[in-house]
Structure formats: C-alpha cells, structure tokens
Amino acid sequence: MGHSGNLQLKVVNGDAGYVLEDVPHLTDYIPDLPTYPNPLQFNAAYSVVKQYFVNVDDTVSQKIVVHKDSPRGTHFRRAGPRQKVYFVSDEVHACIVTCGGLCPGLNTVIREIVCGLYHMYGVSKILGIDVVNDIHKRGGTILGTSRGGHDTSKIVDSIQDRGINQVYIIGGDGTQKGAAVIYEEIRQRGLKVAVAGIPKTIDNDIPVIDKSFGFDTAVEEAQRAINAAHVEAESIENGIGVVKLMGRYCGFIAMYATLGSRDVDCCLIPESPFYLEGEGGLYEFIEKRLKENGHMVIVIAEGAGQDLLAESLQSMNQQDASGNKLLQDVGLWISHKIKDHFARLHKMAINLKYIDPTYMIRAIPSNASDNVYCTLLAQSAVHGAVAGYTGFTVGPVNGRHAYIPFNRINERQNQVVITDRMWARVLSSTNQPSFLSANELAKFKREKPSCPVVG
Numbered sequence: 306m307g308h309s310g311n312l313q314l315k316v317v318n319g320d321a322g323y324v325l326e327d328v329p330h331l332t333d334y335i336p337d338l339p340t341y342p343n344p345l346q347f348n349a350a351y352s353v354v355k356q357y358f359v360n361v362d363d364t365v366s367q368k369i370v371v372h373k374d375s376p377r378g379t380h381f382r383r384a385g386p387r388q389k390v391y392f393v394s395d396e397v398h399a400c401i402v403t404c405g406g407l408c409p410g411l412n413t414v415i416r417e418i419v420c421g422l423y424h425m426y427g428v429s430k431i432l433g434i435d436v437v438n439d440i441h442k443r444g445g446t447i448l449g450t451s452r453g454g455h456d457t458s459k460i461v462d463s464i465q466d467r468g469i470n471q472v473y474i475i476g477g478d479g480t481q482k483g484a485a486v487i488y489e490e491i492r493q494r495g496l497k498v499a500v501a502g503i504p505k506t507i508d509n510d511i512p513v514i515d516k517s518f519g520f521d522t523a524v525e526e527a528q529r530a531i532n533a534a535h536v537e538a539e540s541i542e543n544g545i546g547v548v549k550l551m552g553r554y555c556g557f558i559a560m561y562a563t564l565g566s567r568d569v570d571c572c573l574i575p576e577s578p579f580y581l582e583g584e585g586g587l588y589e590f591i592e593k594r595l596k597e598n599g600h601m602v603i604v605i606a607e608g609a610g611q612d613l614l615a616e617s618l619q620s621m622n623q624q625d626a627s628g629n630k631l632l633q634d635v636g637l638w639i640s641h642k643i644k645d646h647f648a649r650l651h652k653m654a655i656n657l658k659y660i661d662p663t664y665m666i667r668a669i670p671s672n673a674s675d676n677v678y679c680t681l682l683a684q685s686a687v688h689g690a691v692a693g694y695t696g697f698t699v700g701p702v703n704g705r706h707a708y709i710p711f712n713r714i715n716e717r718q719n720q721v722v723i724t725d726r727m728w729a730r731v732l733s734s735t736n737q738p739s740f741l742s743a744n745e746l747a748k749f750k751r752e753k754p755s756c757p758v759v760g
C-alpha cells in the first residue's frame with residue numbers, strides 16, 4: 306500500500322469566488338501532443354444531438370444552494386465528449402481493472418467501457434476482454450477482484466511493458482487511492498497513459514459524488530430481508546426481527562432501506578451512538594414498542610455499536626489485506642443481548658429472529674436504473690480519457706457528470722450526518738429515540754458541519 310504521493314493540484318480561481326478544481330491533462334507533462342477530430346461526429350446515432358460536444362469551459366457546481374452574497378464555491382470540469390481527442394482509434398490499448406468488494410453494476414461498467422470505446426471511438430484493443438454481450442445480467446465482476454497487494458512500480462512497469470495507454474480503474478476508496486499513486490508514477494515517468502477512476506462502493510461513502518452505483522440495487526435487495534423479518538415478527542407474540550446490513554463506517558444502506566420499507570421500528574448506524582440499558586436506552590424502547598405493537602423490526606448497520614462490542618468482547622483490532630477494519634458481528638451480538646435481557650426480565654417472553662443477508666445485497670446484478678447510471682459513468686470515463694484527461698474520477702455532482710481530481714475523492718469518507726434532515730426523517734418514520742442527550746446533540750451540531758448526503 307502506498308500513499309497519495311506528490312499530487313499536483315490544478316485550481317483555477319475566478320471572479321466572485323468561483324473555484325475550478327481541475328483534473329490533470331496529458332499535455333500538462335507531455336507538451337505538443339497531436340490532436341485529432343473526435344470521430345463521434347461521424348457516428349450516425351449521435352447525428353441527432355444538437356451539440357455534439359461539451360463546451361471546453363463547462364463546469365459543474367458542487368454547491369447548488371446559494372445565497373445572494375455567498376461565494377460560488379467549488380466547480381468541477383463537466384464530463385462528456387470533446388471536439389478534439391488525443392488518441393486515434395488504432396493507437397488505443399486500454400485495460401480495465403476492478404478492485405475491492407463486489408457491487409451490483411460492476412459488469413455493466415466493464416461492458417459499457419468496452420462498448421463505448423468500440424462504438425464511439427472505434428477502439429478494439431482492450432486487454433483481456435472479448436465478449437461482453439450479456440455480462441450486465443450477471444452479478445460480480447468478470448475480471449475478478451481482490452483486496453490488498455498493491456505495488457505501484459510493478460503495476461506501472463506492467464502498463465508500460467504491455468503498451469497500455471488508457472487505464473480504467475473501478476473501485477472504492479482504497480482503489481481510488483491506489484489509482485492516484487499509479488497516475489502519479491505514470492506522470493513522473495512521462496508516459497502517455499490516461500488514468501480514469503470509476504468510483505465503486507456498496508456503502509455509498511465516496512465523497513463529492515451524488516451516489517455510488519449499485520447502492521439503489523442493494524437497498525432494494527435489503528427490502529427482502531426486512532420484509533422477511535417483519536413477516537416473522539408480526540406472526541408471533543412479542544416477535545422481534547433483527548436485520549444486519551452492510552456499512553462498515555457509514556449507515557447509508559441501513560438508513561435508505563429503513564426509509565424505503567416503513568416496517569422498521571429502529572435503525573442503528575455507526576454515526577449515531579446508542580446504548581442499551583436505562584432510561585432512553587434500546588431495551589426500554591423495545592419493551593415500549595412491543596407493548597404498543599406486539600412486534601418490531603430492528604435494522605442495524607454492521608459498523609454500528611462497535612464501541613459497545615469492544616467493551617463486552619475482547620476487541621481484536623484486526624484488519625483485512627487492504628487495511629480495512631475487520632468488524633465483530635454486531636447483529637449476532639445485539640440479538641444475544643436482547644434475548645438475555647428479556648430472559649432476565651421474566652415478565653416478557655420475546656421471540657427474536659436474526660436475518661443477516663450480508664453478501665446477498667451486493668452479489669446480485671444491478672437493477673435497471675443502476676444499469677443506466679453505470680452506462681453514463683463508463684461513457685463519461687471513456688470521453689475523458691480519449692480527450693486526454695487523466696488522474697480523475699468520474700461521477701455525478703448534483704446530477705451532472707463531472708471529472709473530479711483524485712485528491713477530492715480520497716480526502717475523506719462520506720458519512721450520514723445525524724444533524725441533517727435525512728436522519729431526522731428516519732427518526733420520525735420509526736419514532737425511535739435519538740439516544741442523544743441535549744448536550745450531546747449540541748456537541749454534534751458544533752462538531753459536524755453539514756456534508757453532502759445523498760437524496
């Protein structure tokens with residue numbers, strides 16, 4: 306594993322507080338590169354488009370809610386086809402790589418990079434990939450994936466030895482950090498190789514972009530587990546259904562699955578600390594809800610309550626090969642705690658069923674809307690690389706696809722902001738306690754400035 310290295314930032318300041326956080330271009334370090342007319346203008350399918358190409362000066366604003374006197378803030382270069390390209394078709398030798406955990410839509414992105422390169426730019430040399438026809442109907446990734454094992458020098462040696470000049474890297478926060486150091490090494494070696502990142506994560510914790518692909522599909526699949534938990538719980542006296550959903554450091558899947566379902570009585574996420582015993586605690590709430598409704602459903606993100614687990618179990622502080630924290634099974638732990646608590650109470654017999662769909666929500670093919678999203682991501686990445694941009698991640702910012710410099714994607718991870726309206730919607734839909742005292746809430750409001758939340 307490496308680090309982000311000596312990334313050179315391209316920031317353009319304009320009047321009235323306008324800031325463009327631009328992405329690198331091959332001509333930044335290789336002067337006098339020849340350009341060619343974009344072949345897209347000869348493509349029959351695109352002849353209906355009023356304006357073939359994105360204006361070179363188009364940018365996408367990160368901030369869309371503004372006041373009369375507020376600065377216009379950060380902008381990113383708009384994604385899309387350019388009039389001039391820096392590669393001719395038969396010069397391009399592309400490769401595609403997928404890293405990290407699985408995510409619905411990986412095969413669609415692969416397929417659409419291949420199809421985009423071929424149909425829009427006449428490129429046929431794409432390393433190791435022949436037939437992509439129906440791969441979008443399958444979950445997983447046809448290329449395989451892994452955690453750990455990053456050696457920048459060897460990777461760039463291999464790119465150089467094979468004559469690859471466009472690298473498409475699909476992966477999450479770890480992968481985008483890897484992509485950033487690969488780009489930096491390529492720049493230092495002065496190679497004409499465009500590096501494009503396509504952000505992937507089931508947890509939806511990549512900053513700046515509106516949402517990551519596959520997230521909607523995962524939230525939809527999570528409904529099946531929640532529905533089963535609800536059916537089980539409501540069919541038996543004092544039934545409790547506990548569903549554990551993915552989310553290592555953030556609770557977006559749990560939050561959206563809860564809001565999508567409306568059958569959930571309590572949603573627990575890593576960002577919102579909770580406690581079990583005493584007034585305002587989880588046990589008290591469970592007892593109250595069972596008395597009112599006779600059953601309840603709890604959704605818990607896998608990263609929630611890890612501090613409580615560490616207190617009662619021996620914390621092992623283990624990591625996977627990529628340095629991600631390995632978590633204790635909070636779903637199993639909380640199910641045992643609830644069962645033990647009510648067994649000790651004697652006055653209330655409960656029936657608890659624990660459902661852990663884990664990999665089922667991410668090992669499935671993407672739904673139709675994620676497929677469309679993946680297609681746009683792939684095409685934006687291809688347009689960017691062919692136009693000579695490099696060292697960028699592509700993604701929608703306020704609904705418009707943009708090229709975002711790696712440093713912005715890699716500087717932090719997105720989390721649910723529990724002082725934002727979206728979390729309030731959850732609390733209001735479940736009517737669960739916030740588990741926060743007035744003092745703690747005030748502290749959260751002070752400490753956590755609003756950061757982007759999907760939706």
Ligand SMILES: Nc1ncnc2c1ncn2[C@@H]1O[C@H](COP(=O)(O)OP(=O)(O)O)[C@@H](O)[C@H]1O
Binds near residue numbers: 482627
């Ligand atoms: N800080 C880092 N610098 C360079 N490469 C990294 C870094 N963190 C992770 N990687 C590499 O990125 C790849 C995927 O990372 P991982 O965290 O498993 O998945 P994800 O990309 O989904 O976050 C691994 O090969 C890992 O070695």
Ligand SMILES: O=P(O)(O)OC[C@H]1O[C@](O)(COP(=O)(O)O)[C@@H](O)[C@@H]1O
Binds near residue numbers: 452506625
């Ligand atoms: O068992 P694995 O493959 O390491 O993946 C499990 C973890 O990956 C995640 O899905 C997140 O990883 P990604 O950001 O790579 O999608 C977590 O929610 C989960 O804890």
Ligand SMILES: [Mg+2]
Binds near residue numbers: 405478479
């Ligand atoms: Mg990760």
